[in-house]
Amino acid sequence: MSAPLLADPLGGPTDPSVIRNEQTGQWWMFYTQRRPADSGAGVEWVHGSRIGTAVSDDGARWLYRGVVDGLDPAGEPGPNTHWAPEVAWDGTRYHMYLTWIRGVPSTWAGHERRIVHLVSDDLEHWKHRGFLELSSNYVIDAAIARTADGLLRLCYKEEAEASTTYAAVSPDWDNWSVEGQVIGGAPHEGPNVFELGGFFWMIVDEWRGQRVYRSDDGLSWSVQGLILDSAGVHPEDRQVGRHADVVVCGVEAVAFYFTHPEWDGSNDVELQAGALRRSEVHRARLWVAAGVLLCDRDAPVIALGRRMPERNMRDK
Structure with missing residues (x-):
């Protein structure tokens, strides 16, 4: 059964990105x-955010370790807004592609x-x-992948194009x-x-679950259905799964996603207050059968462990 994975001191963890630390395992x-x-x-509570970090030996029990310093460019002391980090390993060092907004805006x-x-x-x-x-x-929500042609591709949400x-x-x-x-199609965000x-698979957050796309090469995509669109059995995993990251472990994978456990069903977060704003990170099992990506947020999920899982195209 899915359960909240970490105790964030502010109660607002979203947009998780999970990677193995090559130095510690x-x-x-x-x-x-x-x-x-x-x-x-307005939505100042969504802005002014820092990037939080947590560590785990198995992907199930996470210990909060604080926020990341030094993410603002020179001459931009802030406070500024940091969103949706994408972190990947290239075999030598780590790369972060971070959404950055100047200041703490009160509007979208x-x-x-x-x-x-x-x-x-x-x-x-x-x-x-x-x-x-x-x-x-x-532009927001970077996701990096190495596709079948050997090149790196950065997918992102283009807010200027619907x-x-x-x-x-x-x-x-x-x-x-x-x-x-x-x-294209319906507005969405958070590609992975x-x-x-x-x-190759791409999931995007349509705010009603994750829309699934499949590809033979990571270049052209065909649409499938939705995952993380129906409630889990855990009392705090009843809402749709939002902005997910996926770690591949052989023939299965683990999706890390966030929810608003007390969400009232409205997408007008500007009007939300108090507990309705609270968010949590959960995880779910992913696998492929007959060419279809399947997801179960209630099934036992493979433990990641300290050993290196099978590499996926994101070098994560």
């Missing part, structure tokens, strides 16, 4: 640390949202590589060329790409 979770108790105007619109690239040797100390020049300055998924391509983690829209069961 432990698993690290990076996440957006929202501020649900903040009394500021009227300010730029960009993706900044940082690198680290140890997951603790990060150096800036600069902002990515993408399709606009209204909140759909765009992609950029790179040979080296640093230099990116925009390819354009890869997933992984390999499992002989296919």
